[in-house]
Amino acid sequence: MLDITLVMLVLVIAVxxxxxxxxxxHDTANAIATCVSTRALSVKWAIIMAAGLNFAGAMISTKVAATIGKGIVDANNVTQMVVLAGVVGAIIWDLITWYYGLPSSSSHAIIGGIMGAxxxxxxxxxxxxxxxQKILLALVISPILGTIIGYIFMLLMMQIFRNSSPYGLNKGFxxxxxxxxxxxxxxxxxxDAQKSMGVITMALVSYGMLPSFDVPTWVKIACAVxxxxxxxxxGWRIIKTVGHDFVKLQPVHGFCxxxxxxxxxxxxxxxxxxxxxxxVITSSILGVGLSKRITAVNWNVAYRILWAWILTIPASALVAYMTYMVMSPTLGK
Structure with missing residues (x-):
């Protein structure tokens, strides 16, 4: 007899x-948009470097995974259907914003998706x-810090290298x-890889395969890969928005x-x-742009990005809610 709960677990892991x-x-732009736009690296080598270091970073810690897996909802109300609907909601929103070239947050999307489901x-x-409240506070404060630190760091670089020629400065940076x-x-x-680690481990605990929330090594490796x-x-659409359309960057700006x-x-x-x-990275770009002058920022692009930020959690939550309502009668709760 087919074990529907096991099938659901496999489906959750795959999704x-x-x-x-x-x-x-979707988030390739976060790591390489600025260095591609300033021609510090070719697209090919930027992607190779980003992929390798993304993998390395994903293997370091599971603290964020634990926050995602245990800090959003009561574990007693987490079922395979809840996890599946939550992830589907996040995926759909990510694809919509990718299509329109908007650098929205996958973190917000997965949190909103799980909440809606x-x-x-x-x-x-x-x-x-x-x-x-703690999670949302971190998500609100981090871009503010990104703007402030990017602004101050850029002003510091301008002060230190104020006597340098633009050509020599950009060549070094x-x-x-x-x-x-x-x-x-x-x-x-x-x-970012930690979020799926948290979701998969949540599903494994719900199924009964794990006695407590402890991310297995195979889950770390699978998510990192x-x-x-x-x-x-x-994600070339978003690379163009972040690296070219938002603020025009030189190597020194990209470094900051x-x-x-x-x-x-x-x-x-x-x-x-x-x-x-x-x-964080778009807010840092904003901070660096403001250090040059207010008009250095393409405010039309900034408004589009801001609306994507505001809508992500409620939109992904709504999609996940609807997904749960549609799928649960067929696959079970």
Whole structure:
């Protein structure tokens, strides 16, 4: 007799890995848009570097995975259907924003997706409001820090190198930007691959395969590989929005953006707090752009990005809610 719960578990794992893959190509821009736009690296080598360091970063820690797996909803109300519907909601929203070239947050999408699915299953009482407040606070504060640090870092560089020729300065920073882009790619792995690790481990605990929330090694490797493969596929629409349309960048600007962003993301990951790498790097670009002048920022693009940020959690939650309502009568709750 077919074990429907086992089939659901396999389906959840497959969809979570698909989300990781989509997250990888959706967020390729986070790591390499600035170094590609400033010609510090060719597209080919930027992608290879980002994919490898995304994998390495994903293997470092599971603190963010634990936050995603235990901090959003009551574990007693997590079923395979809840997890599946939550991830599907996140995937659909990621694909919509990718199609329109909007750098929205996969972190927000997966959090919104899980929230929408669990509300459909058990109502709002099943949400961990204290945990959600901490998570949402981190997601709000991190882009503010990105803007401030990017702005200050750029002003500091301008002061230190104020007597340097633009040509010599950019030639030197074009090499340094390779290091900062690698730093950013590594930090992206520590943050984003963790989300699927948390989702899969949540499903394994729900099924009874794990007695407690402890991410298995095979889950770490599978999520790291999926993220790296997605990164290698590349999200060119978003690279264009972030790297070219938002603020015109030179190598020194790209170095400041990537270093500031990676510092914020790694700090948050060390505390187990899920940040949006998309929000952090775009806010750092904003900070660097503002250090030049207000008109250096393409505010039309900024408004589009802002609306994508605002809509992501409610939109992915709504899609997940609807997915649960459609699929649960067929596949069971």
């Amino acid at each position: 979570a890995l698909l989300f990781d893959y989509i997250n990888g190509f 669990v509300i459909a299953h058990a109502g709002t009482a099943a949400l961990h409001w204290a945990g959600l 074009r090499k340094l930007q390779i290091v900062s882009a690698g730093f950013m790619a590594f930090s992206h792995g520590t943050a 999926a993220m790296a493969l997605g990164t290698a596929a590349g 953006v990537e270093t500031a962003s990676a510092g914020v993301i790694l700090g948050a990951s060390a505390l187990g707090m899920p940040t949006s790498t998309t929000h």
